[in-house]
Each structure stands twice: as C-alpha cells, then as structure tokens.
Amino acid sequence: MQEWSSARHRTAIGRGDLSMPVRQALSDRVFETSSSILDYGCGRGQDVARLSQMGMDATGWDPFFAPDTSLVESEVVFLNYVLNVIEDTNERRDTLDRAWKLSSRVLVVSSRLKWELNSARGTESGDGIVTSRNTFQHFYSPSELRTLVEEVTGRRCVSPSPSVVYVFRRDEDRFAYLAQGTIVGFEWTDSQDYASAVTELVSFTEERGRPPLFEEIPADLLPLLGRLSRRSMLELINKAASPERVAAGVKRSTLDTLLYLGTSIFSGRASFVDLPLNVQADIRHCFKSYREACARADRLLAKIRDDTYIRGAMRNSPGKLTASALYVHRRAVPKIPVVLRLYEHCGSIAAGRPSGWNILKLDHRGRRVSWSAYPDFDTDPHPTLDWTYGVEMTSLESGFQRFGGRANRPLLHRKEEFLDPEDPEVEKYRRLTAAEVRVGLYQNPTLIGHEDGWEAELQRCGVSLRGHRVIKRR
Numbered sequence: 001m002q003e004w005s006s007a008r009h010r011t012a013i014g015r016g017d018l019s020m021p022v023r024q025a026l027s028d029r030v031f032e033t034s035s036s037i038l039d040y041g042c043g044r045g046q047d048v049a050r051l052s053q054m055g056m057d058a059t060g061w062d063p064f065f066a067p068d069t070s071l072v073e074s075e076v077v078f079l080n081y082v083l084n085v086i087e088d089t090n091e092r093r094d095t096l097d098r099a100w101k102l103s104s105r106v107l108v109v110s111s112r113l114k115w116e117l118n119s120a121r122g123t124e125s126g127d128g129i130v131t132s133r134n135t136f137q138h139f140y141s142p143s144e145l146r147t148l149v150e151e152v153t154g155r156r157c158v159s160p161s162p163s164v165v166y167v168f169r170r171d172e173d174r175f176a177y178l179a180q181g182t183i184v185g186f187e188w189t190d191s192q193d194y195a196s197a198v199t200e201l202v203s204f205t206e207e208r209g210r211p212p213l214f215e216e217i218p219a220d221l222l223p224l225l226g227r228l229s230r231r232s233m234l235e236l237i238n239k240a241a242s243p244e245r246v247a248a249g250v251k252r253s254t255l256d257t258l259l260y261l262g263t264s265i266f267s268g269r270a271s272f273v274d275l276p277l278n279v280q281a282d283i284r285h286c287f288k289s290y291r292e293a294c295a296r297a298d299r300l301l302a303k304i305r306d307d308t309y310i311r312g313a314m315r316n317s318p319g320k321l322t323a324s325a326l327y328v329h330r331r332a333v334p335k336i337p338v339v340l341r342l343y344e345h346c347g348s349i350a351a352g353r354p355s356g357w358n359i360l361k362l363d364h365r366g367r368r369v370s371w372s373a374y375p376d377f378d379t380d381p382h383p384t385l386d387w388t389y390g391v392e393m394t395s396l397e398s399g400f401q402r403f404g405g406r407a408n409r410p411l412l413h414r415k416e417e418f419l420d421p422e423d424p425e426v427e428k429y430r431r432l433t434a435a436e437v438r439v440g441l442y443q444n445p446t447l448i449g450h451e452d453g454w455e456a457e458l459q460r461c462g463v464s465l466r467g468h469r470v471i472k473r474r
C-alpha cells in the first residue's frame, strides 16, 4: 500500500444497501446481470457482497481493504467515491485511467459534489478539505467531474445524475442508453397461448405505430406464435389493430425519435447502422430518410433558442406560466410540447437529471432548467420545497440548493396549475383553491410564498386546513 498523506481508508463507510451509483446503473440497465463486474476502490466491499448475493459475477479491489484481489479486465467497472478522497490531481487521473483500462464495456464513476461542502467540516488543503479524522475530500462540480472523465478516457460521457458519469467503450452502447431515456419501451406482458401472444403484437403496434421487429419480440413469446410467417403476422396485425391508435403511435414514435436525435447532437450523432435497431425501425417507419429525421431534429433544436417560439410552446403546455418560466409537475411532463421536452433533455444531458424531483422549471427569459423536489406534493395542500437543482444552459454551470430543515421554506399554492387538466387530482386541488380564494387567502399574493407569511394569512382569515379542505379556526 502506498503512503497516503490522509487516512483515505477511513472514508470507506459501512452502508445497509447498494450504493446509489450501483442502484442507478442497475435501474438504467447499462449492463446485463451476467456481466463481469469489478468494483475498483471497493472500500469494505458491501456493493460487491450484495451484487454477488444477487447472483452476479462481482469482485472488488481496494489498495487498503482488498489489495490481493487480482485485477482482471471486467465488462463493468465501478469507481465510486474514490477520486474525491485522493489529494493529488495527477493520482486522480492515473486512478481513473487504470479503472478505464480495466473496463471492457462500461465504466461508472461517481464522486461527492460541491454542494455537500456545506455539511462537511475541515480545514482547507490543496483543492479540498482535511477533516478532523484526517480524511481528505475534494468536492466536484458535475461539469468538472464529467470533463475530467472525458479528458482521461478520451470518450464522450453521459451523466444519468449529477454525481454519476457513464463511459461506454462502444458508441453503440452509449446510443442505446440514450435511446432508452427518450424512447419509451413497450412493456410486454406474459402470454400463455397463441391468442394472447397475437394480442401483444397488436398492442405493440398500436403503441409504437409499427409492428415489432423479429428481434423486439421476447424469446418466450416466439414459440407461441408457431410458424407464423412475417407476412401472415403483418396481415393479422393489420386486421386487428385500431387505425386511430396506430396513428397516435406513429405520432408518439415520431416525437420520441426527434427528441432522441435532437439530444444526440450533444453526445455524438450515430451513423444509421450504429443506431439501436428499434430506433432504426422507427426512423424507417416515421420519416422519409435518416437525413430527413436529423434535419427535423436540428430544426427543433434551433427553436430552443427562439424566445417567441418557446413562449408560444409554453402557452400551449400544461403547467404554470409566470413572467419568467414554466413550472410543470413531473406527471404532466410527457404532455408538454416536444420542443420543451427537448429543452429539458438538453439540460439533463448537460448536468444530469437528479432523482426524486417532481417539479420542472423551464425559463423562457434566458435558458435554465431546474428540477425541484416537493416530497409531499400529493398529500400536503401546500407542499414545501426540499431542494432544487438547476443548470444554466449557456455556461453549463449547475447549482444545488437545499431548503429542507430550514425555517420558513418556500411553498406551493394552486397545485392544479402544475398538472395536466386531465390529471385525476386536479378537481380536488381546484376545489381547495376556490375555497381559499373565497375566504380571502389570496388577497396578499406577495406574502404567501413562504411558510411564515402563509401561516400569518391563515390566521388573519381565521381558517386552517384539514387535508384539502378549509375549516374555520376555533
């Protein structure tokens, strides 16, 4: 073991569950469960133990805890929370380089982030701090981490969330991962017989606007279809599928594909043959050519810079439109115009979309995407803000602010305005707002944006809230 100037091994904490980056990579399906996995700088090895318990082929190496593990190339390599404990910038690069050389398919890198600095105590040292336990921490900004990984690996990277970066060895894997984020996959349900298998083919066709490719049909469904030729299958589907639903499916696939091609400009646009097969099929079905699809995606992308166009799209969108931005609940995001979905996707590609958000904010004065969390949105009539994370689209600078635990937090009113009008909760929220207006709670709009002002107004009006109902105070 090398001589370290800080007690790096002390940064390895015990935890009761899989670490966040491992959970993220599993839920993003960036590797198959049969892949070989190496946890480089595995600490006490809890992720390795859990992945092994889940039946996966996982090993861990750590200069302090597991120095004798032989280092062999693996399909997936994790380098989790290691770079941030290394004091020396050159050693960070060497460590990253070593981890990258060991991964044959995908490297997952994660680190602690700048905004955690507020909760960490220590004395400044180099570009980080040394704590009272003599551990070192350098807190990265999301763009700093990504730039470092891109420089060392020489590959384009993608960030599924602010503190995690994926580097794929093959471009096709990166394209497939990105397609997953924009093109909603069809959820096949188990079929027991020929009739239910055919029903599944029809549902796929109505959902995606085209019949499935042979490669898209799950292996366990194929035997149920017997020797059905492609031509007979298409005839069957044509007879059974609803033309209106298929037309809606074509529209959905067209928009999803434009979204995918629009964002792919940031992470390298693939040649047609390198695209995932489902995307190739969508393009063949919904556009005249790949060139036409790319041109339309580029036009859409250009519209993001057009203030008038963006404001027009926001006026036609579900969500609350203010003098500077549109606010939309996560449930309504699939219903916003495609140019706004692309705007949000560009933000997520630039800075990583955090998990746990439920309100999206898109500025129309300037370009900024923010995701915020109001954890009790559904149950609290006036949910309070827990945190917000945003990225400035011109500088790509991102920032995080935590409000949870503070006094006098910002809170929401008129929750129905953030939702799609067809959302089942809208009626209940509308009734509450109408009752609140009747008792005079919105007479002083400048006072009610934070908890204290709102509480004062409730008192002034002599009311309180029980669930989503206004009641008189005793």
Ligand SMILES: C[S@@+](CC[C@H](N)C(=O)[O-])C[C@H]1O[C@@H](n2cnc3c(N)ncnc32)[C@H](O)[C@@H]1O
Binding pocket: 008, 009, 011, 012, 013, 019, 040, 041, 042, 043, 044, 062, 063, 064, 065, 079, 080, 081, 082, 085, 086, 091, 095
């Ligand atoms: C914060 S812990 C992270 C452990 C584990 N990856 C996790 O997420 O729980 C940092 C670990 O990095 C290890 N480490 C320190 N320098 C390293 C280096 N140059 N290469 C690989 N690992 C290193 C330390 O021994 C320590 O166990």
